[in-house]
Amino acid sequence: MSEIAETPKPPYYAVIFSSVRTEGENSYGEMSQKMFELAREQKGFLGVESAREGLGITVSYWETLEDIANWKQNEEHLIAQQKGAELWYQSYKTRICLVERDYRFERKL
């Protein structure tokens, strides 16, 4: 997760999940890791990037809107979403985006 996701040539989709946590761990780290692993197994998953510094930002990349809808309805993910609203998050915002263009810089060795 500490790497830039190797996504294909656009167009593809991004889900930007911006969140503020509640106080206390409440098994958040364990669930978070489990959800990353589960997401990777889903159809259409292209990659994920995540960082938290007060605000948390997780961006997952997907082939189609249908893939995003399927992941949102995944049974284990639904349970995690419910616990998120009950326990882990003070607030969050999810944005569904079409990635139209991208470009990359890589330092020469």
Place this chain on the structure above:
Amino acid sequence: MSEIAETPKPPYYAVIFSSVRTEGENSYGEMSQKMFELAREQKGFLGVESAREGLGITVSYWETLEDIANWKQNEEHLIAQQKGAELWYQSYKTRICLVERDYRFERKL
């Protein structure tokens, strides 16, 4: 920056800037703060969210593609982009996205 951006009803645009830093500070913090302040003054700017935890993710939100193009060509921003490639970043990826939908959760008091 530790808050979720208060963006308007979609559609609007997001620029996802994912980066890995080089070693050393090299006045990065100062420039970074200056660029956030400068971005806020630009036409079409809607908000920004940022976090770094190994990987850095900064998402800025804009009204139109033209606003994004203008910001990319801003004179002080061009100098910062050049220093970024020369000094501050090991690698980065910029993704230009159309935000099609969003939804928010806010914990009840």
